[in-house]
Amino acid sequence: MIAWLKEVGRGKRGARDLTYEESLRAAEEILSLRATPAQIGAFFIAERIKMESVEELQAFVEACRAAAFREPPHEDGLDCAGPYDGRKKSFYASFACSFVLAAAGLPITLHGSGSLPPKWGITLHDMLGVIGIRPDELPRETLVSAAKQTGILYVPAEQWCPPLGELRPIREQLGMRTVLNTAEKLIDYSRSPYLVFGVFHNTVFDRLSRLLTTLNYRKALIVQGAEGSEDLFVDRPTRTYAVDRGSASLHVVSPEAWGLDAPVPDREWTAAAQIEASEAVLRGDADLAFTNQVLLNAAYRLHLADRVGSVEEGLYTAKAMLEHGRAWASYAEWRDLLAQNFILR
Incomplete structure (x- = not known):
């Protein structure tokens, strides 16, 4: 988690977007609470300052979907x-x-x-x-x-x-x-x-x-x-x-x-x-x-x-x-x- 924090937390000019694979691993660390509260809070703030990329958003969506109960009670809704x-x-x-x-x-x-x-x-x-x-x-x-x-x-x-x-x-x-x-x-x-x-x-x-x-x-x-x-x-x-x-x-x-x-x-x-x-x-x-x-x-x-x-x-x-x-x-x-x-x- 520290390595990803260093990438997204370098400030407005120095920060870089994570790749989809990096973002997915970060999302899994956060959603599983394997990352510490301090690391999670720092990541959230750094991402807000940097602005999340499409790949980062997609990774968090798909990590949330993987952790959720998803049942199709109806189709074409x-x-x-x-x-x-x-x-x-x-x-x-x-x-x-x-x-x-x-x-x-x-x-x-x-x-x-x-x-x-x-x-x-x-x-x-x-x-x-x-x-x-x-x-x-x-x-x-x-x-x-x-x-x-x-x-x-x-x-x-x-x-x-x-x-x-x-x-x-x-x-x-x-x-x-x-x-x-x-x-x-x-x-x-x-x-x-x-x-x-x-x-x-x-x-x-x-x-x-x-x-x-x-x-x-x-x-x-x-x-x-x-x-x-x-x-x-x-x-x-x-x-x-x-x-x-x-x-x-x-x-x-x-x-x-x-x-x-x-x-x-x-x-x-x-x-x-x-x-x-x-x-x-x-x-x-x-x-x-x-x-x-x-x-x-x-x-x-x-x-x-x-x-x-x-x-x-x-x-x-x-x-x-x-x-x-x-x-x-x-x-x-x-x-x-x-x-x-x-x-x-």
Whole structure:
């Protein structure tokens, strides 16, 4: 580990990128905790200063995948990869959107953990707790069974990839982004061919598009969304990068072009407020901005996953799922399947 630290820790000008083979060995040393906490922290900081290369990111993703439980409960699904450090200022559109997509026949994988740095925001874990689900306590078999019945898989990442849980104390002490903030979102627990992936800075578009091509996703959409999430904005255009079988191109998504632009109301977001707004969308009585944001994201994701021939068709499909109550029914079935495990105890 010391030899690799010397290479990546020589400063902005002197540091060099590790090869894929070197990066993989470093990742394995870190994930197995054979490296010391001091070495792990130093490596994470040095990589952040240097900026991780595509080969280094790929090595950490593949090392995490090798250490994780990865079961394919459904085929041809979409993985929604948002930041594990959560939200503070924006609506979690991906959550409600997932049940619209599942109702339309597109299997969805969501994943996350308790809040992490640097944002320390509200996470899916926090939201699930509001509706009586403690995902860390659920057996994998229960989560996979619910996915097979409803089309929604939720993965508690630190249980399905144990090294992430073991490294949490070091990440909390550092209090900053590390290479794991990217790698943990790409473990691909259900081996989905389609991916929607959130980023904060558009400067990483090219690097991530090359990484996703290397990881062999059929199609992916990289989104510079709300708080670095995979959610398209509804009150302004969103920069995205579409990756399609090895080619990548920039697209700006305008909600106004689809008649969906709407001002977003100010909210004091808590986990309970996120669930309240999500359920309102699925019931059909939410604020227009939140409903429109779910519709916009659902339409683009249906198109990304080749379930519809156009974004316009995706909008009609998503609206039908909400208006006919199918999205709410999908949510209620999934929620009750998982929550009953705690009621029966």
